[in-house]
Amino acid sequence: MTQSNLLIYGGAALAFIAILCLGFLFTSSEADSAARKRVKTLSKGDTNGNGKAKPGDEINLRRRETQKLLAKLKDEEGVKRTDILPQDTASKIARAGLSISPSMFWICSAITGLFCALLVFMTGLDNLFIIKSRTLMAGLAGLAGGLGLPRWVLGFLEKRRKHRITLQFVDAIDVIVRGVKSGLALNECLRMIARESPAPLGPEFVTLTDNLSMGMESERALQTFYKRLPLPEINFFVIVLTIQIKSGGNLSEALGNLSSVIRQRRLMREKVKAMSSEAKASAMIIGVLPIAVAIMVYFTTPDYIMLLFTTDTGHLFLLIAATLMTTGIMIMRKMINFDM
Numbered sequence: 001m002t003q004s005n006l007l008i009y010g011g012a013a014l015a016f017i018a019i020l021c022l023g024f025l026f027t028s029s030e031a032d033s034a035a036r037k038r039v040k041t042l043s044k045g046d047t048n049g050n051g052k053a054k055p056g057d058e059i060n061l062r063r064r065e066t067q068k069l070l071a072k073l074k075d076e077e078g079v080k081r082t083d084i085l086p087q088d089t090a091s092k093i094a095r096a097g098l099s100i101s102p103s104m105f106w107i108c109s110a111i112t113g114l115f116c117a118l119l120v121f122m123t124g125l126d127n128l129f130i131i132k133s134r135t136l137m138a139g140l141a142g143l144a145g146g147l148g149l150p151r152w153v154l155g156f157l158e159k160r161r162k163h164r165i166t167l168q169f170v171d172a173i174d175v176i177v178r179g180v181k182s183g184l185a186l187n188e189c190l191r192m193i194a195r196e197s198p199a200p201l202g203p204e205f206v207t208l209t210d211n212l213s214m215g216m217e218s219e220r221a222l223q224t225f226y227k228r229l230p231l232p233e234i235n236f237f238v239i240v241l242t243i244q245i246k247s248g249g250n251l252s253e254a255l256g257n258l259s260s261v262i263r264q265r266r267l268m269r270e271k272v273k274a275m276s277s278e279a280k281a282s283a284m285i286i287g288v289l290p291i292a293v294a295i296m297v298y299f300t301t302p303d304y305i306m307l308l309f310t311t312d313t314g315h316l317f318l319l320i321a322a323t324l325m326t327t328g329i330m331i332m333r334k335m336i337n338f339d340m
Helices: 001-042 057-079 090-097 100-123 134-181 186-196 201-213 218-228 232-246 251-275 277-300 310-334
Strands: none
Touching: 090 134, 090 218, 090 232, 100 134, 134 186, 134 201, 134 251, 186 201, 186 218, 201 218, 218 232, 232 251, 251 277, 277 310
16 A cells, blocks of 8 residues: 555545534534523423413422422531531430430439449459559449440430331321321321320320420421431421421322331331341351350360460450451441441
8 A cells, every 4th residue: 555545545534534523513512502492491481382381380390399499408407417416415315215314314324333343343353454453444444334334325225216216107107198188287187196106206296296386387396306306207207398388289198108118118127137137147156256265265274264364465365356356346247237
């Protein structure tokens, strides 16, 4: 192939590429222009091109308003998250369903810490660890028992109460749906749930209806309701009622859809729990096995296992083993724990 032929073929290829680029440019410009005209027409509500709106434009307008309200509520929720969900001791006690004051809680915590400190001081566990000071060991035990144990119990009670409320809340929404369909007002449906629902959901609805009866704004009363019960289901319920109050709509249909969504979430949660039960059992066995082996070795040959507690080398190996065990347990917990 001569140099002239190469120039001819190269020029033809460049011309072909240039034609393709020009065609793509003009085509995209026409498409973008048509798309812009279509968006402009839709934004004005003229879907027929003759200045007359279609019958479904009112539904589309209501849908756009609802979407704007949802976006506004989401932004407000992100800004006010720290205000809506306080993490002080009094709020945690209320969410746990306890009727004690924060001062009483701290008094009970101090008593628990003192008991743990006396227990460690009397048993003389300072001979088994690197820290040889019995007073220091008792102080650490008292600190852990006074600050860690009561707060763990409080978190456990709060989690258990939230689980019970989640199970009762779906039936409460169904009661509201049936009441609204039968012609009852929303406040009357809420009072019905407050009268007939058992604890812990019934008293919370009693507080909600009392706030509404005393003249509190509906949005503020609902936010206070979510503040006492910071659950995703309660958040959905508050958003649906807020949208209904501000923009109207079919409340029974919206709450019916919410009930279906919550039931599906609970079904998915139970399915995930069943599928991860084998992994949880394996993790529990792996975590308990070293402790069980150490106890059995202590009862069979105590001199052999006590080297871990009486020598510095044994303390080092115990520290390494505890670190590795804690890391493994946290990794397994992260792998089998699903937040829904």
